[in-house]
Amino acid sequence: MNSSSAPSASLPASPASDRLSPRDRSVITLLLVSAFVVILNETILSVALPHIMEDLRIGASTAQWLTTAFMLTMAVVIPVTGFLIQRFSTRAVFLLAMSLFSAGTAICAASPSFAPLLAGRIVQASGTAVMMPLLMTTVMNLVPVHRRGQVMGNISIVISVAPAVGPTVSGLVLSVLPWRFLFVLVLPIAIGALALGMRRIENVGEPVASKVDVLSFLLSGIGFGTLVYGLSGLSGGGHGASADGAPAGIATSTWVFLAIGVFALIVFGLRQRTLQREDRALLDLRTFASRNFALSVALMVLMMGAMFGMIVLLPIYLQNALGLETLQVGLMMLPGGLLMGLAAPFVGRLYDRVGPRPLLVPGLVVVAGGMLVLSTISTTTPIWHIVAGHLLISIGLACVFTPLFTNALGSLTPRLISHGSAIVGTIQQVAGAAGTAIMVALMTAGAARVQAAGGSPAKGIASGTAGVFVIGIFLALGAAALALFITRNPGEADSEGGAPHGH
Numbered sequence: 001m002n003s004s005s006a007p008s009a010s011l012p013a014s015p016a017s018d019r020l021s022p023r024d025r026s027v028i029t030l031l032l033v034s035a036f037v038v039i040l041n042e043t044i045l046s047v048a049l050p051h052i053m054e055d056l057r058i059g060a061s062t063a064q065w066l067t068t069a070f071m072l073t074m075a076v077v078i079p080v081t082g083f084l085i086q087r088f089s090t091r092a093v094f095l096l097a098m099s100l101f102s103a104g105t106a107i108c109a110a111s112p113s114f115a116p117l118l119a120g121r122i123v124q125a126s127g128t129a130v131m132m133p134l135l136m137t138t139v140m141n142l143v144p145v146h147r148r149g150q151v152m153g154n155i156s157i158v159i160s161v162a163p164a165v166g167p168t169v170s171g172l173v174l175s176v177l178p179w180r181f182l183f184v185l186v187l188p189i190a191i192g193a194l195a196l197g198m199r200r201i202e203n204v205g206e207p208v209a210s211k212v213d214v215l216s217f218l219l220s221g222i223g224f225g226t227l228v229y230g231l232s233g234l235s236g237g238g239h240g241a242s243a244d245g246a247p248a249g250i251a252t253s254t255w256v257f258l259a260i261g262v263f264a265l266i267v268f269g270l271r272q273r274t275l276q277r278e279d280r281a282l283l284d285l286r287t288f289a290s291r292n293f294a295l296s297v298a299l300m301v302l303m304m305g306a307m308f309g310m311i312v313l314l315p316i317y318l319q320n321a322l323g324l325e326t327l328q329v330g331l332m333m334l335p336g337g338l339l340m341g342l343a344a345p346f347v348g349r350l351y352d353r354v355g356p357r358p359l360l361v362p363g364l365v366v367v368a369g370g371m372l373v374l375s376t377i378s379t380t381t382p383i384w385h386i387v388a389g390h391l392l393i394s395i396g397l398a399c400v401f402t403p404l405f406t407n408a409l410g411s412l413t414p415r416l417i418s419h420g421s422a423i424v425g426t427i428q429q430v431a432g433a434a435g436t437a438i439m440v441a442l443m444t445a446g447a448a449r450v451q452a453a454g455g456s457p458a459k460g461i462a463s464g465t466a467g468v469f470v471i472g473i474f475l476a477l478g479a480a481a482l483a484l485f486i487t488r489n490p491g492e493a494d495s496e497g498g499a500p501h502g503h
Helices: 022-043 049-056 065-087 090-109 114-142 145-174 187-200 214-233 252-276 285-289 291-320 326-354 357-374 383-410 414-452 457-483
Strands: none
Touching (some): 022 065, 022 090, 022 114, 022 145, 022 187, 049 114, 065 114, 065 214, 065 414, 090 114, 114 414, 145 383, 214 252, 285 291, 285 414, 291 326, 291 357, 326 357, 326 383, 357 383, 383 414, 414 457
């Protein structure tokens, strides 16, 4: 792969050093805390929408834009972050991200009506979109090769725990305080991180002088934005079923948006291939020349889709088929998220010792086992059975995400890491939207068949949900077979400083 003659975006600090300097540890810790806070807000409104609807006197279709707009903004902004991270200093990009997030949070907290609340969510999402690629790129440039798994394990805590605890935190806050306090309580933390970053964040590497290609920016925004919006419509609005359990249907406009998105992304890809010859690509697709990166991204699509789909599908089943309250659902989903977070650092250390394959294959088999447990659910399934299946899937995913992130980005040259981080972040959004839409659409179709045969709406949702998890078993086993072809990157050594493991 051509690393080009442009100045490298990697840190001058020697990656051969076994220990991070106090400065480097400070930078990574601050980025981790900041990323946790901003990603928490991606799911914190999931159980607050009914409260917002009642207070602002808006309908469900209008309120849903508070989450849809957040997701769309992420999909549009993340592909641009590779360029931003290379073009501007670490300090400047961090201050931009946290300033946007803090401003958006303040707007949301003070919103008297729906329009400013929606605007605040869009500003929030713009800051959130920048933070994760910045964190991943910084870690890959600062941390010695043989310790990347351990530190990327900490990033997996942010990725897995923050979305999982969002609904639980929201439920707890809403049980005693109005919905605006979801933003009021986060605001001082965000401002504190911003103030600390102004004092402590130092630059990683040297910015590379380059101009943004306006056509690429427009194609990226149109392509990823319309694709994610179209995917979210496949589930009939993202709610799965109407009040009587009937499928919501797929509008013609959904297919139009999907077609526009796919076409725009094809043109975008062709444009990037042309610009790559002069190292001016907005999103450098030479990352896919690395087999490990391409395979890891393919597995991320499957597993991110499964995780986000499960996060949406299980609450629908728990509330509509078992009749549980929102707070109960949040508390049931919490152990799995916490388990993923607790396991991530341990998995990261194991990755440094044994590489990706010994973790990926067993992890994916465990995910299949959890899917098998949940494929037997009904309207009378005990709570412990559902929690057990969710825990199995969570521990399996914990063995998957850290190796995938680390192996994918570790296979790239320093100049391509920021682009790889942006691609990984974009894949999370697209795969999450696709997984959610497809899983809910399949559940809805299964529920409709049961109801057509005379079953109750609750029985239909339970049967439809179980059917989706049956499909999930085969997807997880297929992913395990694909993982057999992922190898350890050249130059990686175990944490004891042993010999590097090549291909």
